[in-house]
Amino acid sequence: MSVTSRYREAWEGFWREAPEEQGAVFWDAEPILTAGVHLALFEPHLADPSLPMLDLGCGNGTQTRFLADRFPHVIGADISAAALDHARRADPAGRARYRLLDAVEKGAAETLHAELGDANVYMRGVLHQADPEDRQALVDGLATLVGERGRTVLVELSESAKPVLLGLARSPEGPPPKLARVFRHGIAPGEVADDAIPGYLNTAGLTVLASGELPLTTTEYRPDGTRIELPSRWLVAGRTM
DSSP, X not given: OOHHHHHHHHHHHHHHHSOSSTTOSTTOOOGGGTHHHHHHHHGGGOSOTTSOEEEETOTTSHHHHHHHTTSSSEEEEESOHHHHHHHHHTOTTOSSEEEEOOTTSHHHHHHHHHHHOSOEEEEESXXXXXXXXXXXHHHHHHHHHHTTTOEEEEEEEOTTHHHHHHHHHTSTTOSOXXXXXXXXXXXXXXXXXXXXXXXXXXXXXXXXXXXXXXXXXXXXXXXXXXXXXXEEEEEEEEOOO
């Protein structure tokens, strides 16, 4: 079984068991706290806002639907068919389109680019979930989708998120229920060095146009009632002439 096949099957199992309601998944926070925040950082760098907007790793489509209210042509793409089933059920009006995609596969990214042309791409928390040997290929696929005119914003857990997650996992009460569900399917957040991501982008032919740090909001709470937030980094990238 290939690395990608193991990854796909883990996500299929997770999404087949995931509850339908928004917020039931660890990272499925309200768009105003997630995509809304990231969009404010992303929009000033868009060379062409009229390009298709691709939500890569869309999961159940919560953020995709938010983007669809702001852009005319939005596509949610994910490696998991079960995730896309959730997304379509939550979007009966068809505000966005949904597409099964393994962006690690060069041919798949090329096929979608041939269909859409250049696209702006939103990708949140996908790179650190990929196996290390797949990360450069994933970013190469991202660069294919962006093309010459598109831009991408990546939001990934920073290195400093690891001790936070370890602390949650090792607490006397055990990990929070929504995080435990992720671990149960063999989906453990991987560590990506903060300085590795610009290297992946540069190797793929993309230039970092802006970057920064901010907390990544989750849907889980600590025993004292405070929302769990994880340190993250964001980067906007694209090709420069």
